[in-house]
Amino acid sequence: MGLDIVAAFFLFGAVAQLLGAPIKMPKGLYQSLTLFLLIAIGLKGGIALSKYASLSLLWQSMAVVAFGAILPLIAFPILWKIGGLSRVDSASVAAHYGSVSVATFAVALAVLEANDVAYEPYFALFVALLEVPAIAVGLFLARGAGVGKDLKKLSHEMFLNQGVLLLIGSILIGWLGAGQTSKLMPFFGTLFHGVLALFLLEMGRQAASRIGLILKFGSFIASFAVLMPLIGAALGAALASVLGLSIGGTVLLATLGASASYIAVPAALANALPEANQSLSITASLSITFPFNVLVGIPLYMALLSL
Structure with a gap:
């Protein structure tokens, strides 16, 4: 399977940056594209949720939440004991x-749809659920028992950051207003792939602009940023098999397990864990893991799970 046409825009942006001819995208436009993708994914998931809500989905959701809590527990000792990072930085990166x-998930959706691979349409719910537990576990790993000292502030950062709020809100709107969403989907549905292409163009530029920081942080963090996605993808695929998901659903859960946040978690931890080196976490997730998943990981998960 060749490079997906939408993912090619990521490569385009990265190459332009490396050649010293970066494509300037207004900050307001980039933020608008981010909002669009979050709302579009949430609405689509909410519409599907109105059709497929069941006890079985509840159990699947609980398993996905547990999955999100386990991943940082696996990453933390690798970063702390093997990588030699501080406890706070290890917890931050693990979170x-x-x-x-969400962008990696959007690319996986685009690839599945381009290849006519069916998947469970309520997956946006799992995306929203996976945003929160890792933040909670990361803060606990950094603070220990002291994490409960300002529970109100921490809860606000976990549940009311922009990414989580927009996803959950859009899912609820799509779920409760499923009969009226035909008014919105010509915009949020038809334009999805075009908006994703523009978003990835900027992501490619941002990722390439951090090449110097990758060299600064050394080979361990670069290796971790490739190894951890493979561990997460394997565990995600195993969980999907246990849950009885389709091949497309298995690809999506593997992709979610392999991805790393560079929007919701940084926003939450910037206030809750200010002493952590956010540049380290964002460089690893955005400049290494995101390109790896877009250019190598998703096609690899597709190929392996289609055998």
């Missing part, structure tokens, strides 16, 4: 890798 990248 990023326990959470998910």
Whole structure:
């Protein structure tokens, strides 16, 4: 399977940046594209939820939440004991890798649809659920028993950051207003792939702009940023098999397990864990893991799971 046409825009942006001819995208436009993707994915998931809500989905959701809590527990000792990072930095990076990248998920959706591979349409619910547990576990790993001292503030950062709020809100709107969403979907549905292409163009530029930081942080973090996605993908695929998901659903859960947040978690931890080196976490997730998943990981998961 060749490079997906939408993912090619990521490569385009990265190459332009490396050649010293970066494509300038207004900050407001980039933020608008992010909002669009979050709302579009949430609405689509909410519409599906109105059709497929069941006790079985409840059990699947609980398993996905547990999955999101386990991933940072796996990443933390690797970063702390093997990588030699501080406890706070290890917890911060682990939280990023326990959470998910909505953009990576959007690319996986685009690839599945381009190849006519069916998947469970309520997956947006799992994306929203996976944003929160990793943040909670990461803060606990960093603070220990002291994490409960300012529970109100921490709860606000976990549940009311922009990514989580927009996803959950859009899912609820799609679920409760499923009969009226035909008014919105010509915009949020038809334009999805085009908006994703523009978003990835900027992501390619941002990822390439951090090449120098990758060299600064050394080979361990670069190796971790490739190894951890493979561990997460394997565990995600195994969980999907236990849950009886389709091949497309298995690819999506593997992709979610392999992805790392660079939007929701940084926003939450910037206030809750200010002493952590956010540049380290974002460089690993955005400049290494995101390109790896878009260019190598998703095609690899598709190929392996289609055998």
